[in-house]
Amino acid sequence: MKSEQNLDTLLRSMDAAEKCSPPNPARAQADLNRILSSQPVSTASNSKLGVGLGPAKPKANRRRRVVTLGGLAAAVTAGLLIMPALSGEGDPAFATWTAAPGTLIGSERDNAVSDCRRSTQHVGSGMYTTELSAAEVAIVERRGAWVTVILTGPDGFEASCTTDATAPWYHKGTFGSVGKPGTAGLPARGIAATQLGTGTIADKSLSIASGRVGAEVAAISYTNSAGTGVIATVAKGHFAFWLPGNELQNASDHGVPVHVTYRDGSTETQLLNFPSSSGESSLR
Template identity: 80%
Template sequence: MKSDQNLDTLLRSMDAAEHSSPPNPARAQTDLNLILGSQPVSTASDRRTEVNHEPAKPKAARGRRAVTLGGLAAAVTAGLLIMPALSGGDPAFATWTAAPGTLTGAERDNAVSDCLNSKQNVGGGMYLAELSAAEVAIVERRGAWVTVVLSGPEGFEATCTTDATAPWFRKGLIGSIGKPGNVAALPARGITATQLGTGTIADKPISIASGRVGTDVTAVSYTNAANDQVIATVAKGQFAFWLPGNELQNASDQGLPVQVSYSDGSAETRLLTF
């Protein structure tokens, strides 16, 4: 966590999720205390953080930011969900895979639509124009989990990771939305993070890295503590990968070594930073 301003941005963007029963202020305070007491995810600049239980009916609440999953300056949604699915779904990440799969047809359309809907009211709708102009850069699957990355002009980025198999009334979401204050064009071999750190979903830690790559970058991967090669999806100038656990909790401060491949067939280890 870089500053009190970052804290302010996070909690301001937390979503008061809708439930089938009336809101419980005591439960909300308890959840807030759990969030503030959890391991933070750090960011290099302000991003809004959101929690969505019902993507079709998002509500943006205001508060202070407690995690950091990115370096976007205007607003970010790096979400925290502290409620396990009661039935169905994959709360323990049992189906997670180090290599991503793809989605096609209705599954892909639904994932994109859910991500767009979950972002409509963030910051009181401050990103509606950017969302309307955004293109779909990445839609990947890792077991039951689906990640969508939307990108647009001036470095705009919106991301969503959710359990596609959970019932609609228990769907949680972790992600981000925003754009940096100053966007420099990346060199052909450039790579930079806009999300990098650890958050919580379904009461479990999740580590996420995403961002931008130059035109010559064809692949990005990370070798985790278990010696698994976690392969990122790279498409349309964006990259994204995630893994269960809090392994990346210090990555925003220390950088993260990743393997980067280029269009000429060469490869090297790079330190991923904001």
């Protein structure tokens, strides 16, 4: 067995620190001065050239998303422009949605209408600013946290907005359209869609139908795949309803059956579709 002296000698021979040269204070000070006097390397992009000195981590665009309504070109009638959609976060998965619409009154109604005018005024480079300022309110409905507004004006002008009213302003959820779809000459018992298809907002799908009705149409309802009757709001010659999911994804190609009630109390099932004269939409 080795003695303690021999063991100490053996351990010291394995210690790398014992082999290092003694510290050099002058060199250490020089290294410190050089580090303190150097300029830090920037990772920000050059404001003139638009390039960076290193790869920048991309920021997710959480504020804007273009709505896609069931194949875009076939989703709305000619003349309507789709407005941008923001990612709503106030009502996850449309949890508060109701098949029967509610109403808004007072300041809630006024604020919903004002928000719709404001959110649509820049669509299409502001080409409908004049019509929006003079448009009348046809429909204001509530389905849980969600509010739908339909504005109308001369020459077939129409603007629609559906908004998550509970979302904070910086995540306001809105989708809709604005334009002049032109469905003049509708018969008294006629119905015609100006929007019909499936859209997305905050990565969630929804199906929407809106348009115009003849003077004798009093009510419209749609029975969804679960057997629930979705009641439309019908007012001032217009109608609107929507439901969560992509159930109306192909409705713009084949139409969708709806139950129509007339002012004399009679009823019938009609196929809701776009007017036969409609062409492809002009979308942005």
